[in-house]
Amino acid sequence: MSDLAPAAREEAAPAAGGEAVSAPAVPVAAGPVAAAQPGARRTRDALHFALRNKKVVGGGIVVLAFLALGLIAPLFYDYGHSEYVGPQSSGPSGEYWFGTTTFGQDVFLQFVHGIRSTFLVGLLGGGLAALIGMTIGFVAGYVGGLVDEALNMLTNIVLVLPALAVLIILHTYIGITSVPSQALFIGIFSWPWVARAVRAQTFSLRTRDFVDLARLSGMGSGAIIRREIAPNMSSYLFMTFILLFGGSVLFAATLDFIGLGPTGVMSLGLMMNNAVHWSALQLGLWWWFLPPGLGITAIVGALYIMNVGLDEVFNPKLREM
Amino acid sequence: MRTRPRYIAALFTAVLLATTACEGGDSGSSGNSSNGGQYPRNETLYTSGSAWGPPTTWNPIVPGYATGTVGLVYEPLFIFNPEKLELEPWLAEKGEWSADNKTYTVTLRDGVKWSDDKPLTADDVKYTVELGKIKAVPYSNLWNWLASVEATDQRTVKFTFSDPRVQEWENWLYENAIVPKHIWESRSEADITTHKNEKPVGSGPYVYQAHAQDRMVWKKKDGWWAEKALNLKVAPTYVVDIVNSSNEVALGLLTSGRLDLSNNFLPGVANLLKGDFKVKTYYAEPPYMLSANTAMLIPNTTKAPMNDVAFRKALAESIEVKKIVEGVYGNIVKASNPTGLLPVYDQYVDQATVSSSGFTFDTNKAKATLAAAGYKDTNGDGKVEDKAGKPISLKLIVPSGWTDWMEAARVIAEGAQAAGLNIVAEFPDAAALDDARTAGKFDLLLNNWTGVSNTPWTYYNYLFQMPVQAQQFSANFSRYQNQAAWELVQKLSRTPSSDPAYKTTIAELQKIQLTEMPAIPLWYNGMWAQYTESAWTNWPSEAAGAPKDFPSTWNNMWELGSIKMLTQLKPVSSK
Numbered sequence: 001m002s003d004l005a006p007a008a009r010e011e012a013a014p015a016a017g018g019e020a021v022s023a024p025a026v027p028v029a030a031g032p033v034a035a036a037q038p039g040a041r042r043t044r045d046a047l048h049f050a051l052r053n054k055k056v057v058g059g060g061i062v063v064l065a066f067l068a069l070g071l072i073a074p075l076f077y078d079y080g081h082s083e084y085v086g087p088q089s090s091g092p093s094g095e096y097w098f099g100t101t102t103f104g105q106d107v108f109l110q111f112v113h114g115i116r117s118t119f120l121v122g123l124l125g126g127g128l129a130a131l132i133g134m135t136i137g138f139v140a141g142y143v144g145g146l147v148d149e150a151l152n153m154l155t156n157i158v159l160v161l162p163a164l165a166v167l168i169i170l171h172t173y174i175g176i177t178s179v180p181s182q183a184l185f186i187g188i189f190s191w192p193w194v195a196r197a198v199r200a201q202t203f204s205l206r207t208r209d210f211v212d213l214a215r216l217s218g219m220g221s222g223a224i225i226r227r228e229i230a231p232n233m234s235s236y237l238f239m240t241f242i243l244l245f246g247g248s249v250l251f252a253a254t255l256d257f258i259g260l261g262p263t264g265v266m267s268l269g270l271m272m273n274n275a276v277h278w279s280a281l282q283l284g285l286w287w288w289f290l291p292p293g294l295g296i297t298a299i300v301g302a303l304y305i306m307n308v309g310l311d312e313v314f315n316p317k318l319r320e321m
Numbered sequence: 322m323r324t325r326p327r328y329i330a331a332l333f334t335a336v337l338l339a340t341t342a343c344e345g346g347d348s349g350s351s352g353n354s355s356n357g358g359q360y361p362r363n364e365t366l367y368t369s370g371s372a373w374g375p376p377t378t379w380n381p382i383v384p385g386y387a388t389g390t391v392g393l394v395y396e397p398l399f400i401f402n403p404e405k406l407e408l409e410p411w412l413a414e415k416g417e418w419s420a421d422n423k424t425y426t427v428t429l430r431d432g433v434k435w436s437d438d439k440p441l442t443a444d445d446v447k448y449t450v451e452l453g454k455i456k457a458v459p460y461s462n463l464w465n466w467l468a469s470v471e472a473t474d475q476r477t478v479k480f481t482f483s484d485p486r487v488q489e490w491e492n493w494l495y496e497n498a499i500v501p502k503h504i505w506e507s508r509s510e511a512d513i514t515t516h517k518n519e520k521p522v523g524s525g526p527y528v529y530q531a532h533a534q535d536r537m538v539w540k541k542k543d544g545w546w547a548e549k550a551l552n553l554k555v556a557p558t559y560v561v562d563i564v565n566s567s568n569e570v571a572l573g574l575l576t577s578g579r580l581d582l583s584n585n586f587l588p589g590v591a592n593l594l595k596g597d598f599k600v601k602t603y604y605a606e607p608p609y610m611l612s613a614n615t616a617m618l619i620p621n622t623t624k625a626p627m628n629d630v631a632f633r634k635a636l637a638e639s640i641e642v643k644k645i646v647e648g649v650y651g652n653i654v655k656a657s658n659p660t661g662l663l664p665v666y667d668q669y670v671d672q673a674t675v676s677s678s679g680f681t682f683d684t685n686k687a688k689a690t691l692a693a694a695g696y697k698d699t700n701g702d703g704k705v706e707d708k709a710g711k712p713i714s715l716k717l718i719v720p721s722g723w724t725d726w727m728e729a730a731r732v733i734a735e736g737a738q739a740a741g742l743n744i745v746a747e748f749p750d751a752a753a754l755d756d757a758r759t760a761g762k763f764d765l766l767l768n769n770w771t772g773v774s775n776t777p778w779t780y781y782n783y784l785f786q787m788p789v790q791a792q793q794f795s796a797n798f799s800r801y802q803n804q805a806a807w808e809l810v811q812k813l814s815r816t817p818s819s820d821p822a823y824k825t826t827i828a829e830l831q832k833i834q835l836t837e838m839p840a841i842p843l844w845y846n847g848m849w850a851q852y853t854e855s856a857w858t859n860w861p862s863e864a865a866g867a868p869k870d871f872p873s874t875w876n877n878m879w880e881l882g883s884i885k886m887l888t889q890l891k892p893v894s895s896k
Binding site for chain 1 (some may be wrong): 460572573589590648722746749
């Protein structure tokens with residue numbers, strides 16, 4: 001019966017109560033033990049299906065391969081990504097795998113440093129957006145009433161803000177000079193759709209019997225959200241994070257490309273920005289702008305394919321096996 | 322519930338596509354808009370590189386006019402020949418100082434006419450100079466030292482000075498254009514500087530033909546005075562100046578033959594010149610371009626530690642200019658002489674002073690200079706602290722989007738870091754940077770308002786001008802105060818170039834500049850000029866027999882002889 005639990009977020013799930021009852025009904029001391037078992041089983045099942053889903057495995061391999069490349073490759077270089085090390089504007093060769101820039105910088109080294117920034121901005125930006133969006137969604141959905149109205153208004157306001165325009169203005173006044181600060185701004189502007197989705201889910205879950213039961217047993221609101229509501233939509237939250245991760249990466253690339261990137265570090269968007277500014281296209285230095293473009297496309301594309309695969313894993317209706 | 326994430330995913334994919342599409346779209350789309358087909362190609366000169374916005378005003382009194390307004394339409398009394406370092410009579414036939422240097426007499430050429438056929442007379446000159454009495458006119462400070470101007474007859478104007486600043490006056494003579502009194506006198510005082518002057522009536526070889534958002538078109542006028550007087554004939558019937566959208570676009574236009582002369586900084590042009598793109602420059606070898614001005618690193622000397630000369634010296638020693646010249650620019654610029662004097666002034670450089678007090682790149686020497694002055698790394702972070710032990714953290718600002726300077730700023734910061742100075746490069750918006758420079762709210766910045774002129778006086782005035790105001794608009798951005806240097810600058814402006822004191826005063830100023838380092842000269846920015854020979858030949862070049870005029874359409878360059886370039890061009894079809 002716990003197999004049905006992941007689908008609970010979708011349906012009215014009359015059966016889901018059975019799984020949930022066991023957790024809140026028992027005394028606090030026994031609670032974690034009882035709750036752990038279905039949780040572990042659920043994870044095991046998900047893993048079982050995930051490893052047999054080509055989309056998840058394929059996407060995961062691409063993402064992990066890029067991550068490993070970004071983490072490990074820079075360690076083998078004893079010069080920095082902005083140093084003029086090689087001949088100027090030379091094509092890919094055995095020594096400089098992706099060739100060199102107009103100034104003689106190593107494009108491959110810039111590329112792997114760029115991957116680092118890409119993952120960092122995705123992790124921080126996506127993580128922050130997920131945190132804000134979920135918190136607001138849960139609180140609004142669970143508490144309801146005036147709090148819901150207020151939070152909903154905030155969500156709607158941020159939702160209609162033209163994030164790019166606001167970021168351009170912010171950049172002019174404050175200056176976005178590091179990857180974390182860029183991630184912070186991206187995170188602050190990309191959470192609203194998460195908040196709305198989570199709020200709607202919470203709305204539907206909070207009237208279920210097991211939540212009522214938990215409330216009757218004297219659990220605080222925070223604990224109910226954390227231990228009763230969130231676990232029932234954990235798969236959804238996980239997929240949300242993946243989307244936010246990919247979104248942050250693209251947003252950062254857009255900002256970098258139009259020249260609002262961080263200073264002092266290298267990112268894939270900045271590489272493309274530099275390539276355009278130094279006429280790489282007109283002069284035929286394709287090795288300068290193709291790798292970062294393809295890198296971003298590959299990482300984000302793999303994430304989305306993985307997401308579609310995970311959808312199938314978590315939702316039995318979509319399984320093709 | 323599912324649809325939203327999918328929708329978002331689709332949206333972001335679209336953003337990605339748009340992002341990548343931008344790269345390709347840039348050159349293609351804007352290239353098409355510049356197909357000027359309505360003028361015969363073999364009679365039309367296409368230029369670009371000076372206008373960054375649509376032409377909106379043709380008023381020669383205030384800067385911001387359409388490319389060529391001064392130069393092609395309005396002309397000065399003299400033009401300056403940077404090769405010989407002397408003024409050449411233009412509208413004037415001659416100009417003479419009186420024996421005591423108190424008065425200057427200009428004799429106008431006979432038969433010069435405005436484009437509405439009225440003669441250009443001494444009254445027009447007197448009227449133009451007296452416009453300077455209006456405070457809003459840029460040359461109003463002329464009247465601080467000019468006492469009176471008098472038209473003694475139709476062709477003679479006599480200027481009487483209360484303070485004869487010979488150098489400054491000669492600078493005025495070729496930098497300012499004469500306007501027709503019969504048209505301008507009906508305008509109110511406010512109108513003089515704000516009027517758009519849509520139908521410019523000038524004395525020059527061209528008249529207004531048309532303009533659009535992306536171009537300015539001039540048409541040749543019959544009977545330009547110089548055809549008879551100097552036997553000079555401008556070759557192109559039409560001059561079409563294309564408004565820049567970006568330098569990369571100009572590169573595309575140039576390589577496809579839709580542009581004859583590009584005065585843009587073309588990023589990566591060094592590759593273009595090495596390759597076979599049929600693009601020509603003044604020199605066939607590095608540095609390819611003539612030097613136009615000196616790029617200076619400006620320290621704000623009102624702030625610590627930039628107020629310490631030892632610190633400024635160490636900073637100068639930490640910068641590897643060679644790396645900027647070769648790495649960033651691909652050798653299209655030259656490293657500056659430590660004095661910052663442009664190559665055209667080489668004869669004035671005092672080599673003895675340069676070798677004794679000049680600076681060269683040497684990281685270890687920079688470290689030693691810092692240590693000797695009391696800057697030590699006390700907290701062990703690899704960067705020196707100030708004399709009180711507080712960490713130093715400085716910003717070098719360069720306008721965002723000025724790609725070559727941004728890259729150069731990174732190299733400067735890197736060099737400083739290597740010497741233990743914690744300097745980072747930052748790229749604020751150009752307008753924000755203008756404010757910071759004017760108000761003195763910065764640590765370090767780059768500036769190059771040190772262009773070629775008739776006299777090194779303009780350069781030293783730029784360095785040492787006093788008094789330092791709350792707002793510094795055009796000079797002394799370092800806010801450096803040195804009364805002795807300022808007095809020398811004023812003395813220089815009163816000394817004729819033939820006087821032996823001229824050279825010795827310049828030498829004294831060099832000594833002060835090299836020991837005090839109010840600003841650090843880095844490299845000579847090029848007079849960017851790339852041309853193709855698809856429609857016009859006989860471009861200026863170093864080659865024997867080729868014209869030696871400045872190949873530039875930038876404002877202020879016409880008066881430095883660029884106008885003569887137009888008279889030397891030859892259409893390809895008649896070769």
